[in-house]
Amino acid sequence: MQDTPPGRPTLETVARLAGVSRATVSRVVNGSTAVKPGVREAVARAVRELGYVPNPAARSLVTQRTDVVAFVLPEPATRVFSDDAFFPGVLRGVGEELEAADKQLLLLLASAPSSHERILRYVHGRTVDGVVLASLHGADPLPASLEALGVPVVASGRPLGPATFPYIDVDHAGGVEAAVRYLLQRGRARIATIAGPQDMVAGIDRLAGYRAALAGTDQEPLVAVGDFTRESGMVAMRRLLQEEPGLDAVFVASDLMADGALRALRQAGRRVPDDVAVIGFDDVEIARFTEPTLTTVRQPIAEIGRRLARQVLRRAAGEDIEPALVLPTELVLRESA
Amino acid sequence: MQDTPPGRPTLETVARLAGVSRATVSRVVNGSTAVKPGVREAVARAVRELGYVPNPAARSLVTQRTDVVAFVLPEPATRVFSDDAFFPGVLRGVGEELEAADKQLLLLLASAPSSHERILRYVHGRTVDGVVLASLHGADPLPASLEALGVPVVASGRPLGPATFPYIDVDHAGGVEAAVRYLLQRGRARIATIAGPQDMVAGIDRLAGYRAALAGTDQEPLVAVGDFTRESGMVAMRRLLQEEPGLDAVFVASDLMADGALRALRQAGRRVPDDVAVIGFDDVEIARFTEPTLTTVRQPIAEIGRRLARQVLRRAAGEDIEPALVLPTELVLRESA
DNA sequence: AAGGGGATTGAGAGCGCTCTCAAAACGCAC
DNA sequence: GTGCGTTTTGAGAGCGCTCTCAATCCCCTT
Numbered sequence: 097m098q099d100t101p102p103g104r105p106t107l108e109t110v111a112r113l114a115g116v117s118r119a120t121v122s123r124v125v126n127g128s129t130a131v132k133p134g135v136r137e138a139v140a141r142a143v144r145e146l147g148y149v150p151n152p153a154a155r156s157l158v159t160q161r162t163d164v165v166a167f168v169l170p171e172p173a174t175r176v177f178s179d180d181a182f183f184p185g186v187l188r189g190v191g192e193e194l195e196a197a198d199k200q201l202l203l204l205l206a207s208a209p210s211s212h213e214r215i216l217r218y219v220h221g222r223t224v225d226g227v228v229l230a231s232l233h234g235a236d237p238l239p240a241s242l243e244a245l246g247v248p249v250v251a252s253g254r255p256l257g258p259a260t261f262p263y264i265d266v267d268h269a270g271g272v273e274a275a276v277r278y279l280l281q282r283g284r285a286r287i288a289t290i291a292g293p294q295d296m297v298a299g300i301d302r303l304a305g306y307r308a309a310l311a312g313t314d315q316e317p318l319v320a321v322g323d324f325t326r327e328s329g330m331v332a333m334r335r336l337l338q339e340e341p342g343l344d345a346v347f348v349a350s351d352l353m354a355d356g357a358l359r360a361l362r363q364a365g366r367r368v369p370d371d372v373a374v375i376g377f378d379d380v381e382i383a384r385f386t387e388p389t390l391t392t393v394r395q396p397i398a399e400i401g402r403r404l405a406r407q408v409l410r411r412a413a414g415e416d417i418e419p420a421l422v423l424p425t426e427l428v429l430r431e432s433a
Numbered sequence: 434m435q436d437t438p439p440g441r442p443t444l445e446t447v448a449r450l451a452g453v454s455r456a457t458v459s460r461v462v463n464g465s466t467a468v469k470p471g472v473r474e475a476v477a478r479a480v481r482e483l484g485y486v487p488n489p490a491a492r493s494l495v496t497q498r499t500d501v502v503a504f505v506l507p508e509p510a511t512r513v514f515s516d517d518a519f520f521p522g523v524l525r526g527v528g529e530e531l532e533a534a535d536k537q538l539l540l541l542l543a544s545a546p547s548s549h550e551r552i553l554r555y556v557h558g559r560t561v562d563g564v565v566l567a568s569l570h571g572a573d574p575l576p577a578s579l580e581a582l583g584v585p586v587v588a589s590g591r592p593l594g595p596a597t598f599p600y601i602d603v604d605h606a607g608g609v610e611a612a613v614r615y616l617l618q619r620g621r622a623r624i625a626t627i628a629g630p631q632d633m634v635a636g637i638d639r640l641a642g643y644r645a646a647l648a649g650t651d652q653e654p655l656v657a658v659g660d661f662t663r664e665s666g667m668v669a670m671r672r673l674l675q676e677e678p679g680l681d682a683v684f685v686a687s688d689l690m691a692d693g694a695l696r697a698l699r700q701a702g703r704r705v706p707d708d709v710a711v712i713g714f715d716d717v718e719i720a721r722f723t724e725p726t727l728t729t730v731r732q733p734i735a736e737i738g739r740r741l742a743r744q745v746l747r748r749a750a751g752e753d754i755e756p757a758l759v760l761p762t763e764l765v766l767r768e769s770a
Numbered sequence: 771a772a773g774g775g776g777a778t779t780g781a782g783a784g785c786g787c788t789c790t791c792a793a794a795a796c797g798c799a800c
Numbered sequence: 801g802t803g804c805g806t807t808t809t810g811a812g813a814g815c816g817c818t819c820t821c822a823a824t825c826c827c828c829t830t
Contacts, residue, residue: 104559106816117780122818130778149557153499154816156490157785167540178522178734179718184515191511191542200555203504203540205528214532221486222441223537326722359724381516385663387696387724397515443786454810459788467808491786494815 105146114142125150165194165408166202166224168215170238173231174205176325180352181380182397183230186252189401190228197409199225212238219247226408228252231296248411250404254297254420262411264403264421268298268377271393271425272305275375276347278427280313284345284373288318290332290357292349299324302349302377318343322353329356337364345373345433351383351392358386358432373433388431395425442483451479462487502531502745503539503561505552507575510568511542513662517689518717519734520567523589526738527565534746536562549575556584563745565589568633585748587741591634591757599748601740601758605635605714608730608762609642612712613684615764617650621682621710625655627669627694629686636661639686639714655680659690666693674701682710682770688720688729695723695769710770725768732762 111121116135123131124139125148131139142148156162167190169183177183187203194201202224204215218224219242226248229239232255239261242249251263279287289306292299299321307317320336322328329348333356336343348354354376358368366372368388376383379394400423407417444455444462451458453472460468461476462485468476479485493499504527506520514520524540531538539561541552555561556579563585566576569592576598579586588600616624626643629636636658644654657673659665666685670693673680685691691713695705703709705725713720716731737760744754 107818108816118817119780119782119819120778123779126818132778135778147557149554151494151816152558152560153490153493154785155818157488157494157787157816158818160785162490164539174525174528177525178518181515184521187540188511188515188542188544191540192544195542195544195548195551198551200560201540201542202501203524203528203538205525205532205538207525207529207532211532214535217486218537220484221489223489326718355722359722362724381663382719385692385696387699444788445786455787456789456810456812457808460809463788469808472808488786491815492788494786494817495788497815 104151105148106151107148110139110142110146110148113146114139160222162223162225163198164200164202164224165190165226165228165405165412166204166215166218167228167230168204168238169206169230170232170236171206171208171211174207177205179325181382182378185380185397186230186401186404189398189403190405191401192398193402193405194409197405199405199409216241216245220245226250226412228404228408232256248408250408250411250417252400252404254301256295256297256300259419262407262417262419262421264400264407264423265297266395266400266423266425268301268425269305269308271395271427272302272347272349272377273309274425274427275377275391275393276306276309279345279347279373279375279433280309280315282373282433285315286318286340286343287315287345287347288320288336288340288343290329290336290346290348290353291319291321292353293323294321299349306347322349322356324350324353326352326356326359329353330360331356333357333360334364337361337366343372345375347375347377349377351376351378351380351390354390354392354432355382355386358388358390369431369433375427375433379428383428383430386432391430391433392428393425394428396423399423441488442485443488444485447476447479447483447485450483451476497559499560499562500535501537501539501561502527502563502565502742502749503541503552503555504565504567505541505575506543506567507569507573508543508545508548511544514542516662518719519715522717522734523567523738523741526735526740527742528738529735530739530742530746534742536742536746553578553582557582563587563749565741565745569593585745587745587748587754589737589741591638593632593634593637596756599744599754599756599758601737601744601760602634603732603737603760603762605638605762606642606645608732608764609639609684609686609714610646611762611764612714612728612730613643613646616682616684616710616712616770617646617652619710619770622652623655623677623680624652624682624684625657625673625677625680627666627673627683627685627690628656628658629690630660631658636686643684659686659693661687661690663689663693663696666690667697668693670694670697671701674698674703680709682712684712684714686714688713688715688717688727691727691729691769692719692723695725695727706768706770712764712770716765720765720767723769728767728770729765730762731765733760736760 107118111118229251254265291303320332322332376392379392383390448455448458566588591602628640657669659669713729716729720727
């Protein structure tokens with residue numbers, strides 16, 4: 097019997113059992129090639145026998161890496177985190193990609209505005225190798241602060257101001273334009289829109305797409321603004337109906353709001369799509385279950401997450417990455433338009 | 434000018450600037466009382482001036498703590514992660530509580546069954562101080578393996594077999610019984626149920642509650658089984674209608690399935706609640722937006738998350754904790770019943 | 771058989787922090 | 801002033817791992 101010291105086995109323990117030095121065990125554990133097959137096998141056996149697992153803290157201390165990537169969800173996004181399928185979807189994509197790369201996912205749900213300080217502290221303390229930022233509102237100072245600390249940052253969504261850091265986004269305007277053109281092409285004569293918050297690029301760009309599509313026509317834009325929630329969609333739809341009872345189509349900047357809008361339309365006695373055509377944006381699960389089912393602009397949610405992770409990892413590995421990656425959207429036809 | 438060494442400041446740097454020893458700086462940073470006010474102030478100033486942030490890896494190496502808690506979402510749960518409000522809701526609760534305790538949240542989304550090994554590795558490597566397990570299916574070997582490694586584990590949901598580890602759950606059966614009793618009391622004469630998966634305690638217990646409520650009556654149980662998704666709720670409802678066209682009420686084991694059931698009822702031309710009363714379970718956001726709005730059994734989702742975190746932290750701190758914590762549920766009356 | 775060169779291996783120096791233990795400093799009673 | 805009991809402070813030993821650098825092997829070549 098080996099007299100194994102008590103407690104978790106360390107490199108030293110393994111080395112002793114295998115009759116080699118710590119350095120050699122380290123080489124085997126980290127897959128270095130410069131180890132003779134026989135020795136490698138003996139070490140591997142010792143590792144297995146002892147159930148050795150490297151201590152990540154010790155490793156980080158010397159490598160200066162942690163193999164951890166933070167996913168930061170700022171306050172406003174946290175609020176809708178469990179009501180919306182978007183962030184969980186992105187998060188899942190990020191998780192998938194990180195798992196594939198054997199990195200860990202640290203989730204920072206900033207439930208209070210004060211969490212900013214906490215986030216910076218983590219990053220400053222080199223707790224993480226990189227940061228994925230979800231959902232930036234307005235002129236968030238966070239990305240700049242992070243960049244200043246020299247940590248790779250990739251954001252979901254183009255920032256409002258000048259982009260001083262890489263981001264992934266989808267072609268909001270293009271997708272919306274296609275959707276509104278589709279409505280025009282089907283003969284809709286009075287197309288309104290329920291826009292998203294105008295302090296978020298997603299809100300702004302989708303509205304811009306709507307305006308762009310209408311620009312070449314004789315239709316005047318008709319806009320109500322919501323905040324991406326169902327309630328706001330309902331309220332906005334009612335307002336639009338009141339303002340323009342004759343509208344026969346509406347592009348809604350999110351599926352959740354579209355669901356609310358459908359409800360308001362139903363309550364107002366309008367038939368969809370006969371009286372009013374509705375097109376949403378996102379293509380989250382609910383779109384397949386509204387009544388009627390929702391025609392919508394699909395954005396590749398999980399793919400956004402995967403790309404975010406991939407870019408931040410590449411950046412952390414010292415690679416240069418594209419300052420922006422814009423993923424395509426796609427009009428998905430269902431019953432509502 | 435101080436000649437500050439380049440790179441991140443360490444304890445040493447701070448110590449030199451403040452003219453004290455490393456130990457003293459450590460004491461100040463960690464809030465030990467045994468430091469003279471004057472010295473403490475000088476050290477604090479140096480810390481501020483240098484922007485010193487402790488290196489968590491170095492700290493973990495000696496303290497044997499990481500201040501990280503893992504939230505593990507097994508494969509099946511990951512699949513529904515972005516379509517359901519339950520797990521994101523629990524996760525949010527966990528995040529809140531951990532933030533308050535200044536702990537970090539490591540998210541392990543097990544996208545493949547093979548991730549088990551990965552999870553164990555993290556835990557074994559002492560990457561985390563504790564583990565919160567969400568959604569255990571059947572006889573999952575994971576908690577036992579984790580316990581064996583001596584890591585505090587707290588599960589969301591009572592395990593199927595004998596509970597060898599602490600868990601938090603809600604009073605499924607009690608809540609359902611109350612709901613079905615309510616239906617009985619309102620004169621419903623043929624009450625069916627759409628149950629959840631029978632390899633999950635939530636599925637089993639809710640069905641048991643239904644049976645229990647019917648036990649004292651002359652009604653025979655009428656059961657269809659779903660898997661907590663909307664689709665399965667729709668399918669199950671159709672099956673029930675076919676089997677028993679005369680049913681006048683249905684308790685559905687999740688809001689998402691209830692939403693599907695409502696749709697199936699509408700398509701079958703049944704009015705809710707006039708022809709058929711519907712009660713769901715969960716009280717997620719969608720319950721307030723179905724048509725008609727959904728009467729449902731509320732479970733305190735975020736609170737479950739908070740309790741999970743609290744218990745695992747207490748356990749990690751060496752405290753003894755309750756082997757089980759059962760939170761109450763509550764019938765929320767809306768339009769559907 | 772000797773010499774050279776690449777392949778393997780091991781010794782040892784940290785990485786930045788905590789914590790024990792002993793020394794130094796201080797306060798106070800006498 | 802002396803002595804004793806507290807505080808307060810500092811020195812130094814690791815925590816477990818990686819990585820450089822030098823030593824040792826081995827295998828050819830001549």
